[in-house]
Amino acid sequence: MGVDLRLHMEILLKNAGHVLTMDDPNSELADVDIRLRDGVIAEIGPDLHSDGELVQASHCLITPGLVNTHHHLYQTLTRAVPGGQDALLFGWLKTLYPIWARFGPDEMFTSAQVGLAELALSGCTMSSDHLYLYPNGARLEDTIDAAREVGLRFHPTRGAMSIGESDGGLPPDALVEEERAILEDMIRVVDAFHDPSEGAMVRVGLAPCSPFSVSRDLMRDAALLARDKGVMLHTHLAENDEDIAYSLENFGCRPGQYAEDLGWTGDDVWHAHCVKLDRQEIDLFARSRTGVAHCPCSNCRLGSGIAPVRAMRDAGVKVGLGVDGSASNDSGNLVSEARQAMLLQRVARGADAMSAREALRIATRGGAEVLGRDDCGQIAVGKRADIAVWDMSGVEAAGSWDRAALLLAGPTRVRDLFVEGRPVVRDSAVVSFDLEAAVKRQNILAAKLVE
Numbered sequence: 001m002g003v004d005l006r007l008h009m010e011i012l013l014k015n016a017g018h019v020l021t022m023d024d025p026n027s028e029l030a031d032v033d034i035r036l037r038d039g040v041i042a043e044i045g046p047d048l049h050s051d052g053e054l055v056q057a058s059h060c061l062i063t064p065g066l067v068n069t070h071h072h073l074y075q076t077l078t079r080a081v082p083g084g085q086d087a088l089l090f091g092w093l094k095t096l097y098p099i100w101a102r103f104g105p106d107e108m109f110t111s112a113q114v115g116l117a118e119l120a121l122s123g124c125t126m127s128s129d130h131l132y133l134y135p136n137g138a139r140l141e142d143t144i145d146a147a148r149e150v151g152l153r154f155h156p157t158r159g160a161m162s163i164g165e166s167d168g169g170l171p172p173d174a175l176v177e178e179e180r181a182i183l184e185d186m187i188r189v190v191d192a193f194h195d196p197s198e199g200a201m202v203r204v205g206l207a208p209c210s211p212f213s214v215s216r217d218l219m220r221d222a223a224l225l226a227r228d229k230g231v232m233l234h235t236h237l238a239e240n241d242e243d244i245a246y247s248l249e250n251f252g253c254r255p256g257q258y259a260e261d262l263g264w265t266g267d268d269v270w271h272a273h274c275v276k277l278d279r280q281e282i283d284l285f286a287r288s289r290t291g292v293a294h295c296p297c298s299n300c301r302l303g304s305g306i307a308p309v310r311a312m313r314d315a316g317v318k319v320g321l322g323v324d325g326s327a328s329n330d331s332g333n334l335v336s337e338a339r340q341a342m343l344l345q346r347v348a349r350g351a352d353a354m355s356a357r358e359a360l361r362i363a364t365r366g367g368a369e370v371l372g373r374d375d376c377g378q379i380a381v382g383k384r385a386d387i388a389v390w391d392m393s394g395v396e397a398a399g400s401w402d403r404a405a406l407l408l409a410g411p412t413r414v415r416d417l418f419v420e421g422r423p424v425v426r427d428s429a430v431v432s433f434d435l436e437a438a439v440k441r442q443n444i445l446a447a448k449l450v451e
Contacts (some may be wrong), residue, residue, distance in 0.1 A: 065125025070322025132159025
């Protein structure tokens with residue numbers, strides 16, 4: 001049974017041991033109460049009283065819910081596929097395309113349910129999703145329906161591929177769509193599901209898959225359509241050396257120039273990966289307020305490299321985190337992703353290149369900013385009540401001198417998770433729907449694909 005989005009309630013988090021607010025001055029609080037009422041944070045302070053539910057948090061770290069800025073939820077059905085385990089990006093895609101071509105609505109719905117639940121258990125309250133293939137009657141609303149069941153805030157993007165192998169593209173012809181039909185369906189899903197209001201649970205974006213799977217015309221037309229509709233734009237960019245070589249050979253320019261020429265820079269745009277951005281491209285993204293979804297585990301898994309996150313942050317680029325598709329990670333744990341982001345910058349730039357607090361800010365406030373959500377990503381009165389409660393009394397944090405250093409010593413599974421003030425995880429278990437049944441369905445579907 002899904003979360004009742006009409007339900008209004010009050011919950012009081014009592015005696016929070018330590019609170020990382022991620023507000024503008026980066027305030028940290030100790031031994032305070034937090035009142036969640038009607039979807040927002042209503043009050044923060046000591047010795048608050050409530051007739052609602054009390055949640056004790058004396059040995060806990062409380063953070064804003066983590067934000068996932070890049071995912072392919074359908075790939076939760078194709079983890080650890082043998083033929084793609086040790087392949088680079090293009091070879092990995094060629095291995096998996098024929099499997100994904102067998103998907104339909106059931107696969108899309110169930111994989112999104114399981115993938116979002118996995119994110120929730122890692123403290124994630126809001127996730128984007130990049131769905132760029134629609135075989136056998138699958139539609140974007142298959143994933144939207146799944147997100148409603150789980151109860152996470154959801155930013156699905158209507159992706160697309162239009163250039164198949166016969167036209168020099170990477171995907172098989174069976175997985176590409178005609179561009180007129182793509183644009184028509186983009187209009188349909190935005191009109192049907194996009195909610196621009198504050199506190200929205202669903203916002204739709206437009207997301208042609210990548211420079212090597214769609215035409216320049218579709219990229220340009222999608223940008224024009226997004227601005228007309230007031231929605232955001234998303235795609236993959238500069239993921240690895242193959243990506244750069246393709247851009248230079250086919251477009252005569254680097255990916256940053258390609259994006260700028262087609263209207264794909266600005267405060268309403270975010271690009272996934274950006275591992276190979278050079279100094280000029282970083283400056284372009286900073287000037288234009290273009291966002292980046294950094295996916296460190298996937299970048300390691302596919303051998304793509306270490307994204308220049310320190311340089312991006314120093315230049316003023318908006319950066320959030322993404323777990324990327326479960327087929328290229330092969331996990332959906334966002335707090336582990338934040339730790340990996342921190343460690344990779346230290347490998348590249350030294351032990352002082354990124355602190356645990358900064359990496360966690362990227363995973364919360366940073367992701368909310370990338371997705372254009374100034375109503376989320378921080379614990380402050382009036383902001384949405386998206387809260388993660390981490391139990392710091394367990395073995396993972398035993399001996400830690402700093403509760404706020406979650407990414408150095410702390411759990412990777414959240415104790416309690418609230419989205420819009422409603423419980424999604426309690427005592428480290430999903431309570432918003434029947435996850436056990438969904439996992440069983442997922443395993444049955446996966447077994448059929450293997451046959």
